[in-house]
Amino acid sequence: MAAQIVAIVEDDESVRIAMRGLVRSYGFTAEAFESGEAYLAADAPERTGCLITDVEMPGMDGFALVRRLGERGCHTPVVMVSAGTSPDLEGRALECGARGLLRKPFPAAALIAHLDATLGAGRA
Numbered sequence: 001m002a003a004q005i006v007a008i009v010e011d012d013e014s015v016r017i018a019m020r021g022l023v024r025s026y027g028f029t030a031e032a033f034e035s036g037e038a039y040l041a042a043d044a045p046e047r048t049g050c051l052i053t054d055v056e057m058p059g060m061d062g063f064a065l066v067r068r069l070g071e072r073g074c075h076t077p078v079v080m081v082s083a084g085t086s087p088d089l090e091g092r093a094l095e096c097g098a099r100g101l102l103r104k105p106f107p108a109a110a111l112i113a114h115l116d117a118t119l120g121a122g123r124a
Helices: 013-025 036-041 062-071 089-095 108-122
Strands: 005-009 030-033 048-054 078-082 100-103
Touching (some): 005 013, 005 036, 013 030, 013 048, 030 036, 036 062, 062 078, 089 100
Parallel strands (some): 005 030, 048 078, 078 100
16 A cells, blocks of 8 residues: 655645655655645545645635535645744634644744654555
């Protein structure tokens, strides 16, 4: 069985590329998407072992993406990332089903810890 992917949904290209490189450097299979819409249009939701999504994006935000996945019956583990400073953001992320929220800029080890907890045995 092929390793499940870590899908990264991030509208900022430089952040998207950096996160994909980080995830791959730790032995995970990673694919990156510029928007929630692009992620949903791909066959990626069915292959995703863990989703990392930005909260604030043009068009569909991270919360809407997680809701849309739930409507499809897809309950992939989600880690949300945000540069936002709203004090209720973490609570909102957890309420929508995310396993955690990382505030940008976050240490690489924090993201890898989430992935290890979710996919530790699923590395390529």
